[in-house]
Amino acid sequence: MALNVLVICGSLRKGSYNAALARALPALAPEGMHLTDAPRVDTMPHYNYDDQAATGFPSSVTAFADAIRAADGVIIVSPEYNWTIPGTLKNAIDWVSRMKEQPFKDKPVALQSASGALLGGSRMQYHLRMVMQSIDAQIFGKPEVIVNMAASKFADGKLTDQGAIDLIKQQLAAFGKFIDRVKV
Numbered sequence: 001m002a003l004n005v006l007v008i009c010g011s012l013r014k015g016s017y018n019a020a021l022a023r024a025l026p027a028l029a030p031e032g033m034h035l036t037d038a039p040r041v042d043t044m045p046h047y048n049y050d051d052q053a054a055t056g057f058p059s060s061v062t063a064f065a066d067a068i069r070a071a072d073g074v075i076i077v078s079p080e081y082n083w084t085i086p087g088t089l090k091n092a093i094d095w096v097s098r099m100k101e102q103p104f105k106d107k108p109v110a111l112q113s114a115s116g117a118l119l120g121g122s123r124m125q126y127h128l129r130m131v132m133q134s135i136d137a138q139i140f141g142k143p144e145v146i147v148n149m150a151a152s153k154f155a156d157g158k159l160t161d162q163g164a165i166d167l168i169k170q171q172l173a174a175f176g177k178f179i180d181r182v183k184v
């Protein structure tokens, strides 16, 4: 199995738990799964149809879409903001969703979240699952990776919680099989 998987991070901050979670993935991936970081989601301007109509898709949006197209699968690792998807991440998804060759169409997508709170970003995942469905992605089911109470599960920017590490290994292995099964 040789699979290229793109990792999109929904947090912008330096000390981000979700960025730390994304950094932990390559060491936990099954053999043959190669992980690459997507361009940051804040490289894209606010979506405005007038701008799209006047000047087309900005190069930052094209670069983000090309990275998604080139990947066999995508993992979105994101915090939850006010019970839902952070605006900057949603803005990036909105941009590429307007493209003729819509990059998420038929793309296998898995979700992960980390949060300092009890529910671990699960409500964000539920909403993102619906958004992915709406743009025809092949959304991966279980196991879900929800890293709650993050302050106790990371140290010095590294994921240290064995339960979370084991779960991520299981998810990545299952996601690899899912990609092989559903890839168009």
Ligand SMILES: Cc1cc2nc3c(=O)[nH]c(=O)nc-3n(C[C@H](O)[C@H](O)[C@H](O)COP(=O)(O)O)c2cc1C
Pocket: 011, 012, 013, 015, 016, 017, 018, 019, 078, 079, 080, 081, 082, 083, 084, 114, 115, 116, 117, 118, 119, 120, 121
């Ligand atoms: C605007 C905003 C809204 C938030 N809303 C939620 C929320 O609804 N649920 C939650 O679990 N955490 C929420 N948080 C707390 C985040 O989980 C916490 O800041 C987390 O560290 C963000 O992820 P990051 O470390 O990857 O940046 C919110 C944080 C911000 C800045």
